[in-house]
Amino acid sequence: THIPLSQVPNILTPLLMGSKLDLLIACLASDFGIKKPRIAISGLNPHSGEQGQLGCEEQDWLIPWLEKERQQRPTIQLDGPIPPDTLWVKPGQAWYGKHQQYADDAHDAYLALYHDQGLIPVKLMAFDRAINTTIGLPFVRTSPDHGTAFDIAGLGIANATSMKAAISLATELVNQRLSNRLAISA
Structure with a gap:
């Protein structure tokens, strides 16, 4: 990558x-x-x-x-x-x-x-909504699709939209995987 x-x-x-x-x-x-x-x-x-x-x-x-x-x-x-x-x-x-x-x-x-x-x-x-998901892992991993923004850390100006989207997608992916497992075991 x-x-x-x-x-x-x-x-x-x-x-x-x-x-x-x-x-x-x-x-x-x-x-x-x-x-x-x-x-x-x-x-x-x-x-x-x-x-x-x-x-x-x-x-x-x-x-x-x-x-x-x-x-x-x-x-x-x-x-x-x-x-x-x-x-x-x-x-x-x-x-x-x-x-x-x-x-x-x-x-x-x-x-x-x-x-x-x-x-x-x-x-x-x-840019402010893009997220990353790492595929091929045995667990769900998402993150904002931008850098760490250390240059603005602690200034109160960071935009949390991408982080919220990453958390939302992680929740959706976990639920999808659980649904797949339930369907297989049924």
Whole structure:
């Protein structure tokens, strides 16, 4: 997650992407009750590499990996690689209420390939309300999706909206997981 951008192309592999996709699919099922998700997957390079003109990662491994995943997971809709600069256009328009068809056509999840590719658009859309949940843990963990704000600690000016949203989501996720367990044991 927090690695230098220069290391991203070397760290991304089909094996790593597969494990992240497994975690995401499991999270969508256990925490949000989405059994057949629609997932948008970002490309790595500008315009998803322009067929090798702006980077070769999409052609070399991302597209073949996605094709294999689609065959192995026929009930999961995997869209991509979507150019990183347009991945967030429809959810952004839906967030701001500009186009209802975008909200109706939204994906259940968006898989960005590195930290800033995912967080810059989220923070632009909802900085004071954005939250983080760490998936793949045996317990629920949420947090505000911004830094610690030590520079304003104790000044009485911090905005608690994101923290309240993180606590609210944590409660919802715990209840969803409990509901799943009760359904399984019944």
